[in-house]
Amino acid sequence: MLQPSQLITHAGGIARGTRLQEFGFSRRMLSNSVKDGSILRVRPGVFAVPSTDAELIDAAAHGGAVTCARALRRHSIWTLNDDATVHVWLGGTGRVHHPRSCSCVGHFFAGRMSLGLAPLEVVLVHVYHCHGDEAFFAALESALRQRKITSSARTRVRARLPVNARWLVDLARSDADSGLESLLRLRLHLLGIRLDCQVVIPTVGTVDFVIGEHLILETDGKENHDDESHRHKDLVRDAAASLLGYETLRFDYALVVYDWPMVEAAIIAALARMAWRV
Secondary structure, eight states: OOOHHHHHHHTTSEEEHHHHHTTTOOHHHHHHHHHTTSSEEEETTEEEOTTSOHHHHHHHHHTSEEEHHHHHHHTTOOOSOOOSSOEEEOOSSOOOOSOTTOOOEEEOOOSOOOSEEOOHHHHHHHHHHHHOHHHHHHHHHHHHHTTOSOHHHHHHHHHHSOGGGTHHHHHOOSOOSSHHHHHHHHHHHHTTOOOEEEEEETTTEEEEEEETTTEEEEEEOTTSSOSHHHHHHHHHHHHHHHHTTOEEEEEEHHHHHHOHHHHHHHHHHHHHHHHHHO
């Protein structure tokens, strides 16, 4: 016989009592399950299984769902930001269940509000409004690469953005290997610099970007290239590219995120050198 805990687990670990009652679980049955410890009463009318993450339970207790950067991480999406506090989607009605002393950031965006963890396409829209163009663009490309949003979901996300931001969805691709690549391409696009992405060069392999005829740009994420074997492979690739007449500029996470003026200046200087040679 199906138990409330099984249904709640299938629903993602949190469910409303009204939903459980649709499957024949009476209030008394739910109360008995709370007493025997198989489920938890998060607040009146909302239940969870004990194994549900505490942060999701806390968001449900507030009357909403985790959203923004922390939600992106739970969806395994690259994020530029680390929210210091939990951001909770509380729907558009303004009804809040959390105490005044709570430090969470409440978002009152309209839509069919869920409990626990907000759906990815909803999170992407919230990220745009909360963290801006770059964070949204990098997260969108990460979602597209992992095929975690459909073409119809992409269209819905675009429609929910301000008109002057919809070009970000149009520019997004599904072949960015990392959020750093997304940031680099977006920033160079705004500078009017055209580049080709994921270019295959014989004897070198696939490189992140090529600008013009002979400038290669590579981005190394903070989680990659920390050991000597990766570093050696990078040097071999750069040497092979040099033999073919390419100049390689390689930027890590810290440079792209925290010292962009230096990255921009290095790219512009390299392009100037190449123009001078011609």
